[in-house]
Amino acid sequence: METLYSPWRMAYISSAEKTPGCIFCEFPKRNEDEALLILHRGKTCFVILNAFPYNPGHLMVVPYRHVADYEGLQDAELLEMNRLAGDCIAALKATMVPHGFNMGINLGRIAGAGVDGHVHLHVVPRWSGDTNFTTVVGQIRVLPEALPVTWAKLKEALVVRG
Numbered sequence: 084m085e086t087l088y089s090p091w092r093m094a095y096i097s098s099a100e101k102t103p104g105c106i107f108c109e110f111p112k113r114n115e116d117e118a119l120l121i122l123h124r125g126k127t128c129f130v131i132l133n134a135f136p137y138n139p140g141h142l143m144v145v146p147y148r149h150v151a152d153y154e155g156l157q158d159a160e161l162l163e164m165n166r167l168a169g170d171c172i173a174a175l176k177a178t179m180v181p182h183g184f185n186m187g188i189n190l191g192r193i194a195g196a197g198v199d200g201h202v203h204l205h206v207v208p209r210w211s212g213d214t215n216f217t218t219v220v221g222q223i224r225v226l227p228e229a230l231p232v233t234w235a236k237l238k239e240a241l242v243v244r245g
């Protein structure tokens with residue numbers, strides 16, 4: 084299911100494949116926020132939509148610094164990461180009306196980290212029934228086309244506290 088063809092996703096994957104090293108270090112250096120799904124750039128952290136989402140609106144708050152360990156994060160990064168997560172939750176509530184959220188950090192491959200070695204906080208909107216097989220299959224089918232639309236909606240709705 085992850086290999087379903089979509090022109091948009093193929094463009095993203097080819098862009099990501101051209102990225103040597105860590106995408107969370109490289110993406111913010113480029114001036115391609117819309118193509119790379121970057122929603123917001125803060126002082127110490129940025130917000131990016133997950134290109135391989137569990138659910139629509141699945142995003143990540145990522146420190147700019149390449150830090151592998153949660154305990155290696157500085158106070159300013161911890162504060163901004165969590166405040167941005169709250170601001171994103173507000174934007175997701177306003178645009179997508181989820182029934183709940185999962186927030187979490189996977190540390191290390193064994194824990195499911197897709198980008199190992201660069202800490203990132205997942206924010207995943209949840210809807211009742213979204214783990215139902217047919218719902219999941221349906222969303223996987225439509226998600227790749229919808230990602231740029233999701234990006235535009237959230238970009239519009241995201242209000243970051245000063």
Ligand SMILES: [Zn+2]
Pocket residue numbers: 105106107108109148149150200201
């Ligand atoms: Zn990195």
